[in-house]
């Protein structure tokens with residue numbers, strides 16, 4: 733462990749070779765397995781399983797009853813709603829072993845939210861600040877800043893980094909909540925706020 737400046741409830745188990753960043757809180761009945769790397773200021777709710785070698789960025793929030801399986805990576809500021817489900821094998825069979833080379837990787841990019849009870853099929857990338865509605869089944873990549881929901885999850889709109897819906901007028905949108913401004917340009921979205929502008933690819 734890197735330091736002791738974090739909290740782990742006594743009912744939770746940490747295996748050997750786990751790293752936990754400063755300010756992180758791990759609540760009741762969790763199991764963090766060997767090789768896991770958890771960033772700073774994360775909140776890990778009750779009954780969460782973090783599999784071998786999983787990487788969590790900083791300020792990741794994981795609500796109750798979530799398993800983050802091997803092959804899943806969560807970047808900074810990702811939110812996982814209660815009882816949402818990751819996977820890492822696309823065609824599991826009890827009788828036929830799948831080895832680690834067959835696991836498909838799942839990447840959840842920074843600022844993305846996954847709603848309660850959603851299921852994420854393995855092998856997908858969820859883009860920066862994307863938003864997955866509650867109960868959705870995500871079967872393919874979700875572009876940055878997109879709102880998707882349903883089974884299968886389909887694109888329903890745009891979401892601001894702050895979590896409010898964005899409405900584009902022609903190529904521009906301004907969040908009524910936080911004032912961030914966005915501009916769509918062909919296959920790209922550009923956030924136009926002067927102090928934090930950057931480009932994000934669209935699919």
Ligand SMILES: CC(C)(COP(=O)(O)OP(=O)(O)OC[C@H]1O[C@@H](n2cnc3c(N)ncnc32)[C@H](O)[C@@H]1OP(=O)(O)O)[C@@H](O)C(=O)NCCC(=O)NCCS
Nearest residue numbers: 813814846847848849864865866867868881882888889897
């Ligand atoms: C997706 C979400 C952000 C709302 O998006 P929205 O576009 O503003 O949705 P609206 O409430 O305007 O509903 C629009 C339509 O989508 C449907 N809808 C909304 N959320 C849905 C979802 N998750 N799955 C399927 N359909 C959904 C509504 O029933 C409505 O359908 P209708 O047009 O036939 O009446 C919200 O419903 C959601 O799922 N939030 C996640 C909450 C959560 O999991 N929190 C976890 C921590 S507590």
Ligand SMILES: [Zn+2]
Nearest residue numbers: 892894907910
């Ligand atoms: Zn906003």
